[in-house]
Amino acid sequence: MxxxxxxxxxxxxxxxxxxxxxxxxxxxxxxxxxxxxxxxxxxxxxxxxxxxxxxxxxxxxxxxxxxxxxxxxxxxxxxxxxxxxxxxxxxxxxxxxxxxxxxxxxxxxxxxxxxxxxxxxxxxxxxxxxxxxxxxxxxxxxxxxxxxxxxxxxxxxxxxxxxxxxxxxxxGAWGGSGEKHNPETHLIPLILQVPLGKREKLYINGTDYNTKDGTCIRDxxxxxxxxxxxxxxxxxxxxxxxxxxxxxGTGTGFSIKEVIEVCEKVTGQEINKEIRSRRAGDPAVLIASNKKAKDILGWDITYNNLYDIVKSAYLFHKDN
Ligand SMILES: NC(=O)c1ccc[n+]([C@@H]2O[C@H](COP(=O)([O-])OP(=O)(O)OC[C@H]3O[C@@H](n4cnc5c(N)ncnc54)[C@H](O)[C@@H]3O)[C@@H](O)[C@H]2O)c1
Incomplete structure (x- = not known):
């Protein structure tokens, strides 16, 4: 066992x-x-x-x-x-x-x-x-x-x-398990709390990073x-x-603004947001190489589409 x-x-x-x-x-x-x-x-x-x-x-x-x-x-x-x-x-x-x-x-x-x-x-x-x-x-x-x-x-x-x-x-969520951290600090559930009426707005911490749209990129x-x-x-x-x-990781990064846009598409609602200054210690870009996981574990990504990831999270949060 x-x-x-x-x-x-x-x-x-x-x-x-x-x-x-x-x-x-x-x-x-x-x-x-x-x-x-x-x-x-x-x-x-x-x-x-x-x-x-x-x-x-x-x-x-x-x-x-x-x-x-x-x-x-x-x-x-x-x-x-x-x-x-x-x-x-x-x-x-x-x-x-x-x-x-x-x-x-x-x-x-x-x-x-x-x-x-x-x-x-x-x-x-x-x-x-x-x-x-x-x-x-x-x-x-x-x-x-x-x-x-x-x-x-x-x-x-x-x-x-x-x-x-x-x-x-x-x-994301699967099989009845989803993110329920208390307090929640992770981006996708924080964004989804806004259209679900559990949070007034999303704070974006910094839009002056050296990335395509100025917000942090994560995998x-x-x-x-x-x-x-x-x-x-x-x-x-x-x-x-x-x-x-x-x-x-997936080997692909999305900016905070891109994640918000996908959440807006999935929920059909505009997300109320406010821009604040950067938080200390947030790197601009964090993207994994997943080659070793593929080579050694014979593993591969099933969810390679951010829309599907966000949708699974949204369906979970709507029910919980
Ligand atoms: N969530 C992420 O994005 C993320 C990213 C990188 C690594 N991790 C790691 O993945 C693991 C799981 O993360 P999660 O998001 O599921 O967190 P979570 O808080 O949802 O789950 C952690 C669980 O551990 C239990 N726990 C904590 N201390 C314990 C103890 N001393 N004895 C017995 N139970 C205890 C908690 O009650 C909780 O059920 C953690 O080790 C975390 O560091 C998570």
Whole structure:
């Protein structure tokens, strides 16, 4: 059976659903610190608990004969990590260390880890490939960078094999799972909250970047494609693959203005917006090279059209 930590959250619950659809048996461990019990996929076995609870994790591993762990559980807000770095280093690094050690102690030596494009920091070139220098510029990115390094040391010392998947901007909805972060900080749900009457306007942070229309460009990857990549990474490790760090993005970037235009097309409504000055630490362009994911995992993008991505998110938010 597969242990999914953070499996009540956005990407973890989507991936758990995807695994179950592909015949896997899934055990979820989630403290529900940033999610709700109703977000747990109904066909998964669920434990409410913390990843650092060594007794509980050991019991789960033994009881369910856990073969591998997909580790999603973490805090995810960059701005909060700058204001409260302890919270991020404790949860995303120290508790991950305890989890990895408990898994190792109980013989679970295959890990798929949710990492992030934030490990790269300010890009020196785009598309960003996995050889790009690592220079995280906030505690969130640093906490993931350190967790990746823990895994690398555990591989050397204990033969714990892992795939660290560095996601770019996750978005969209699939199988009843969608973005419900609280507070929401991600662009597509923030935009869609305006026509849905949950937000008065969208703030655009800076229109003076060196991009085609002056707004930041990001790589938006559908959560279904992330779920597929996790399953591919799991099967890669099962087949004896060596540890890897792999980007997950579409390889295509869209500016904030372009995303707003697509949201207007999908919803049929004009989005009320206001331009503000730049936020500190926002790079102008973040686009992934996904060649390594294609070559090593045999994975490819299903959702390569921003309209379809936004539409899946809109249908989810209308119902939730
Ligand atoms: N959303 C994105 O765009 C994005 C981009 C890059 C990387 N990631 C990474 O993907 C992972 C999942 O992100 P998400 O958007 O689904 O976040 P989310 O907040 O929706 O899900 C995280 C889940 O982890 C649980 N959790 C947190 N700390 C825990 C702990 N100590 N013990 C047990 N459960 C705990 C939360 O309750 C929540 O259900 C995170 O590791 C995040 O850093 C997300």
């Amino acid at each position: 597969i242990l999914v930590t953070g499996g009540a959250g956005y990407i973890g619950s989507t991936t758990a659903r995807y695994l179950i659809e592909h015949g896997e048996q899934v055990v979820i461990l989630d403290s529900l610190v940033s999610s709700n019990i109703e977000d747990v996929p109904c066909r998964a076995i669920f434990y409410k608990g913390d990843i650092a609870d060594t007794v509980k994790v050991s019991e789960i591993v033994k009881k369910h004969n856990i073969e591998a762990c997909l580790h999603f559980a973490a805090y995810i807000e960059v701005a909060e990590s700058v204001a409260n770095p302890y919270k991020y280093f404790e949860n995303n690094m120290s508790k991950a260390l305890i989890l990895f050690n408990t898994l190792k102690y109980n013989g679970v030596l295959k890990i798929v880890f949710s990492s992030t494009a934030a490990v790269y920091g300010e890009p020196k070139y785009t598309p960003i490939d996995e050889n790009h220098p690592l220079n995280p510029v906030n505690p969130y990115g640093m906490s993931k960078y350190l967790a990746e390094n823990i895994l690398s040391s555990f591989d050397t010392a204990y033969n714990m094999r892992y795939v660290a998947l560095r996601y770019f901007n996750a978005c 938006y990857i559908h959560v279904y494609d992330l779920a597929c990549a996790h399953y591919a990474a799991l099967n890669y490790l099962r087949a004896g693959g060596k540890s890897e760090k792999i980007n997950l």
